[in-house]
Amino acid sequence: MEAAVSFCVPAAEWYHISPMSATHRSASLARGFLDALPLTPGVVMFGLVYGVAARAVGLSPVETAGMSAIVHAGSSQFAALGMWLSATPGAIVLTTLIINLRHLLMGASVAPYLRHLPLRWKMLLALWMSDESYATAIAAYERGRGSEWHFLGANLCIWIVWWPSGLAGALAGQSIPDLSRYGLEMVFPLAFIGLAASFFKGRASAVAAGVAAVTAVLGAVWLPGNWHIIGAGLLGSLAGLAAVREGGARS
Amino acid sequence: MNPWAVFAGMALVTFLTRFAMMPMLSRELPRPVLRYLQLVPVAILSALIAPAVLLVDRHLTLGPQIPAAAVGAVMAWRTRSVLWTIVAGMLAYWLLSALL
Incomplete structure (x- = not known):
């Protein structure tokens, strides 16, 4: 149970939500x-x-x-x-x-x-x-x-x-x-x-941006409509996440 | 057909795509999901930028827009200002268009 709890962090820590006057x-x-x-x-x-x-x-x-x-x-x-x-x-x-x-x-x-x-x-x-x-x-x-x-x-x-x-x-x-x-x-x-x-903070964001850019260009050439934006958004951020994991495992 | 009925249908489905994920993700999310979502904006911005700079009518096209975007990127990195990025990028674009 404890592991499951520590797996979750309050969103406010990550997302800097401050109440507004x-x-x-x-x-x-x-x-x-x-x-x-x-x-x-x-x-x-x-x-x-x-x-x-x-x-x-x-x-x-x-x-x-x-x-x-x-x-x-x-x-x-x-x-x-x-x-x-x-x-x-x-x-x-x-x-x-x-x-x-x-x-x-x-x-x-x-x-x-x-x-x-x-x-x-x-x-x-x-x-x-x-x-x-x-x-x-x-x-x-x-x-x-x-x-x-x-x-x-x-x-x-x-x-x-x-x-x-x-x-x-x-x-x-x-x-x-x-x-x-x-x-x-x-x-x-x-x-x-x-x-x-x-949004450029470290390797994960650079990998996400690079993979998304390549995916979007290829997708825009070969896919109809706006699918390339979703595809690149999903793939790019996944690649960025994978880059963080890999970096974390090595260090 | 009544155009306003079509507009209403279009407006409804557009609203649903924008709204659908907002309440669903209102609870505390696991850390990997938050990490993933933090990387989505930069990926989406790249996906909007790269085809707009590299493609014309969905074909790879080399032209002044590519060095102009590079000038914009340097400006964005140095100033973090959208306005200065646009000013520098457009000046570079017009200059290169006039020269080439």
């Missing part, structure tokens, strides 16, 4: 919003292109913005547009589910930080968790200044930029200049590189 809440919310702000140029560009594409399949500007506001998942919205004129609603919803399965892994990795929160908080944070706001929030947790209010601020920042840029794309239509000429699609990977720096 009321005065820090709004500051933390604002901080989360500001931390996510550098990621918004990529979101705007993606949103504009989405808006143009949505008009092309016959959605009205209100419907275009509405899908963004309530679904809030860019790549699955693009997939839905691609299927819009030919597929059944069931097929579109199923495709959305499959594309967004990567969020299961993100939800699992952020869950230990949220375990002290009531269910309604978890639901609120899950509602608008995007790749960008997840990365912003968990990087802050990693640096010991994350909180549910920070997470909410990051979620709000991406959401408040995402649906209006879709609306702008739908209203402007084809008159939007080709933004890819300016290489703004580079903002996404660069922002993620900036966030990733918080």
Whole structure:
């Protein structure tokens, strides 16, 4: 029994959860919003292109913005547009589910930080968790200044930029200049590189990152949809864990 | 079909993927599981970064985006700032694009 108990450590030791005073809440919310702000140029560009594409399949500007506001998942919205004129609603919803399965892994990795929160908080944070706001929030947790209010601020920042840029794309239509000429699609990977720096601590994280990078590239070439992100996330972190074990056994 | 009904279905399944693991993992977890979960963010970020830098339309493409990402990585390592990483990386990207 004792062995089983020592096998478990309180999550707070690992995940630096500190209670928050009321005065820090709004500051933390604002901080989360500001931390996510550098990621918004990529979101705007993606949103504009989405808006143009949505008009092309016959959605009205209100419907275009509405899908963004309530679904809030860019790549699955693009997939839905691609299927819009030919597929059944069931097929579109199923495709959305499959594309967004990567969020299961993100939800699992952020869950230990949220375990002290009531269910309604978890639901609120899950509602608008995007790749960008997840990365912003968990990087802050990693640096010991994350909180549910920070997470909410990051979620709000991406959401408040995402649906209006879709609306702008739908209203402007084809008159939007080709933004890819300016290489703004580079903002996404660069922002993620900036966030990733918080997570490099020792050999395990380097192994996890390396294996995930190789798996993701191979997976993106050979697998459909977004499977490469889940596959790389699972395999990379397993490889990192194995690297720790091996290192521990040797020392 | 009513587009709003489709949006609602999409929104529901998206919410479920984001929410599903949050309450399930609310209890104290065994140490190896916590260790594993701590490595997930860096793996997912790598999985988002590597294809975005190395692939164009899912084909391996060498170009200014690769050295620009390297400049960004150096900046990220030195400053830990997302903003400076983007600024340095984009400047490198534009400069290299103009030169090549």
